[in-house]
Amino acid sequence: MNDLLEHHAAAVFRFALRMTGDHHAAEDVAQEALLRAWRKRSGLDDTRATRAWLLTIAANVWRDQLRRAKLRRSESLPADGHASREPSPLRTVTARDEASRAVALMDTLPARQREVLYLFSCEGLSLEEIAAVLATNRDAVKANLHLARKRMRSLWSNAKNETIRTNQKRP
């Protein structure tokens, strides 16, 4: 179990961070998810799918928390009902390098697109695995992934153009 924790705790936390957008909430989700995983460890028969299994539990934990606390955001959003977030000032200020900026942009995507993009690009899960983690179907995952990538390219292009314009305005 210690190996499980050490190898996958960070990934579970990062996925929780993508879902919650808050460091403390992400730690709570990761902790609960890993505890649930420990209790249900006998149900894990394929160690290769450990990470997808853990991320599924984390997604379930987050959904449970949303259901219990009725934290669903009121913003109108995509069909999945998840809201997007504007980049926080702190995040904008601290996003010094391009990687951080890219992640900051990803965090502005609608929740479902954000989750799908993270799981596909960062965790390397297949469309089927993502569908299992998020309790949806492969076509929905594929559609969300396409939308997320298209939007990211647009945001990234705009951010680069803004940077160029800002640099040109400087004396």
Next chain:
Amino acid sequence: MNGDLCQLLDDHLTGTLRREDASRFAEHLLQCEDCRQAVAMQAELDRLLCDGADEQPGAMLLARIERQIRLSRRRRWLVTSSMTAAAVLLVATAAVVWQAGERPEGNVRSVVQQPPVEPQGQIVDSDTPKTGETDVEPPVEPRSPVIVQFASESRVIGKPIPTQSPNVSIVWVYPEYVSHDEQEPTEAPPLP
């Protein structure tokens, strides 16, 4: 930009293009600057996302989880122990109740298995015949013989009287009457 083939961009990026479409799109990429730029930008974004999404949980997260696991193990051990103890108690109680329900039959069996008990008060030894072997009563010797002394010149007649108890002996003693004229002795009234 070739609209039909540009539609395949997303599937190309996802890796879900069919084989015949993949070759067509590869040819299309050589001619479509927009798609080439989109592919390059997406590759850059994927790399940046992988590099940037490296947030680490707080140092205490693992410690908290391990503490929770220890507590959970201890709680499970307590629950298991309590259930085991309760089960043992239940089985013991059931056994006692079952034995109590079986007691009459067990007593009959124990009485039957016991050896016959000698009647109380009877002296049992190897020389004494067992009850049922014979109906002859053993001879009883008088505990203290009664000695009656008369004057040396007295002449008496003793006559034993049969009694119900072997321990009691009654002997009537008659004085012998002798006349001065040497008559035959006659019976006198019995002495008490």
